[in-house]
Amino acid sequence: MSREPVNLTGLQQAFPYPRSAPGATTDLGRLIRDEIARSGPLSFADFMAQCLYHPELGYYARPEVPVVSKKGDFITSVTVGPVFGKLLAHRLHKFWLANGSPESFTVLEPGAHDGTLCLDILAAIKALNPKFDEAIHYLVYEPLPVRRQLLQAKLGGKASVIATPGEAKAEVGALVANEILDALPVPLYLRSGGQWHEALVTSHESSLDWDTRPATPSLPENLAEGYVAEGPPDLSSFLKPLAGVFKNALFIWIDYGLDEETLYHPARTAGTLRCYSKHQSNAHPLDNPGEQDLTADVNFSAVEECACSLGFQTHPAMNQSRYLTYCGKDWLLSGPTPQEIGQFQTLIHPSQFGSRFYALEMTKGDVDPATVFDQGDQCH
Numbered sequence: 001m002s003r004e005p006v007n008l009t010g011l012q013q014a015f016p017y018p019r020s021a022p023g024a025t026t027d028l029g030r031l032i033r034d035e036i037a038r039s040g041p042l043s044f045a046d047f048m049a050q051c052l053y054h055p056e057l058g059y060y061a062r063p064e065v066p067v068v069s070k071k072g073d074f075i076t077s078v079t080v081g082p083v084f085g086k087l088l089a090h091r092l093h094k095f096w097l098a099n100g101s102p103e104s105f106t107v108l109e110p111g112a113h114d115g116t117l118c119l120d121i122l123a124a125i126k127a128l129n130p131k132f133d134e135a136i137h138y139l140v141y142e143p144l145p146v147r148r149q150l151l152q153a154k155l156g157g158k159a160s161v162i163a164t165p166g167e168a169k170a171e172v173g174a175l176v177a178n179e180i181l182d183a184l185p186v187p188l189y190l191r192s193g194g195q196w197h198e199a200l201v202t203s204h205e206s207s208l209d210w211d212t213r214p215a216t217p218s219l220p221e222n223l224a225e226g227y228v229a230e231g232p233p234d235l236s237s238f239l240k241p242l243a244g245v246f247k248n249a250l251f252i253w254i255d256y257g258l259d260e261e262t263l264y265h266p267a268r269t270a271g272t273l274r275c276y277s278k279h280q281s282n283a284h285p286l287d288n289p290g291e292q293d294l295t296a297d298v299n300f301s302a303v304e305e306c307a308c309s310l311g312f313q314t315h316p317a318m319n320q321s322r323y324l325t326y327c328g329k330d331w332l333l334s335g336p337t338p339q340e341i342g343q344f345q346t347l348i349h350p351s352q353f354g355s356r357f358y359a360l361e362m363t364k365g366d367v368d369p370a371t372v373f374d375q376g377d378q379c380h
């Protein structure tokens, strides 16, 4: 049976950047081409996983390159300064107090990267309440061996570094995660011939190039020819082991993202996948494997749905501006320094981190969420 050829123009329009010369690639690019020659095209999600997390050549596995920094490829709220950690420490403190000030309270941070947020939160907790400080067991979870070594050296025993969430069990605690959901590998889809196709990565004339296979993702069917969209990552495989650590907990996810309706709006024809290098996002996702960041907006509706299926109660997501202002109510009245106020302004300013980033909280077990969320704060 012959199939209509798939029109790849949508993918070309979604990523209209000049390509590297044929044959010009990275060591990881050569490995990926060899793998494709042996086993056939890779799904985009598998390609992205290798680009970011190959144990030696992946983007996050090259510790000599400070990718998350002002001198690197992109900055996060953590890079702005210690105020971000301080505000999260206030939020954790409020939750701890509301739940009977337990003698042992575990904080788990996946994607702790270089450990800065962990140290900022711990320092703030120490200054806030010695009893809370005594109760804290801080765990950072990092799957890449090379990053674990670095984290161990940097944290110097102040937190435990774990390779899998299965190593931890806690009666009560919290998970804190900043910009990790956007770094999970996503599948990529293209609308052609009135149906969805999954984007694959193949090798063509010494370059990596697009290929496709028919797919039935749970994406709207009414989108235009050439529409490109990424699907959610494998959230269940990521969230389930994290949920399994705690009997009772507050989970805080902070990231850039949208709800499903906005993410798959008919006008948003090119998806949100992008590459970062030196604070610019104008490179082709198939070029320079392992040497540029690949990221996509978080589908917060999918995260909430997955969390509900795992027994969490989710609370309305709110933009970072509102969330941090709420977390910092007491701190703002306690006389922060002008330098701290400057950091706070960067974190909440709509053109910086305030309006593109959202905080999503969810709770598990028998806990008081200790929230005062306003109605109408949902992300969109």
Ligand SMILES: C[S@@+](CC[C@H](N)C(=O)[O-])C[C@H]1O[C@@H](n2cnc3c(N)ncnc32)[C@H](O)[C@@H]1O
Pocket: 060, 068, 076, 077, 078, 079, 110, 111, 112, 113, 114, 117, 141, 142, 143, 144, 147, 177, 178, 179, 180, 183, 238
């Ligand atoms: C974008 S960075 C996080 C930035 C950091 N949290 C900050 O705010 O500056 C993503 C980090 O998540 C780590 N990571 C990737 N997959 C992970 C997973 N499944 N579990 C935990 N950490 C993961 C990566 O190695 C990398 O260090």
